[in-house]
Amino acid sequence: MMLYRLHCARDHDFESWFRDSAAFDDQKARGLVTCPLCGSDEVDKAIMAPSLGRGTRKNETETTAEAPAVPAAPPTQPVALMAEKEQQLRAMLKAVREHVVANSDYVGDDFARLARRMHEGDEEQRAIHGEATSDEVRALIEDEIEVLPLPVLPDERN
Known part of the structure; x- marks a missing residue:
């Protein structure tokens, strides 16, 4: 580093x-x-001098004047890792995800089965979200059952 x-x-x-x-x-x-x-x-x-460690020790009989105290520099703020547009996009995706989660029922691993039952009229229509494998999602799409993946943002995985 x-x-x-x-x-x-x-x-x-x-x-x-x-x-x-x-x-x-x-x-x-x-x-x-x-x-x-x-x-x-x-x-x-910016131009900066390299910081090198000293390899020698002071002789105990040596006397040296203490260096004058240098005022501490004000703490620096962290550098933004994302551009403004990327931050805005991430905020919008987070808002969409929060809206869907707040306005739908979580059905866990039963998502694909319930989505299919609602599509076929065997289950009352309602907004749901949950988990599905890629094969389950592919089968739902092939059967023209509308599904939409929720975005997973990086800070949710950390």
Whole structure:
């Protein structure tokens, strides 16, 4: 992992970690690197000195003056990992999923069987959601039974 000092077009400085230089270049090209202060995606690497560890120890008889205290830099905000449009799309998908879940009955693994029974008129029509295998979904679609998968967002899997 590499820590980069970054600088935006509006003169804000911040830091962020990247797997390597190629990861930074890829994320920047996709608009995923933005300034946490102003949201600008015009971000470039700032000049920085490498941080090297010292391999020598001070001699106990040596006397050195303490370095003057340097005020701590204000904490930096995290860098947005998604572009604004991607955040908006994810919010819309989440809203759709929440609406469907709130306005339908969860039937678990019985989804395919109940959807088929409703289609054939053997079960009262109602909004349902649940689990189905890809084979069950394929069979429902082939029989012209309307189904719609609910989007699973990444933060739901973490």
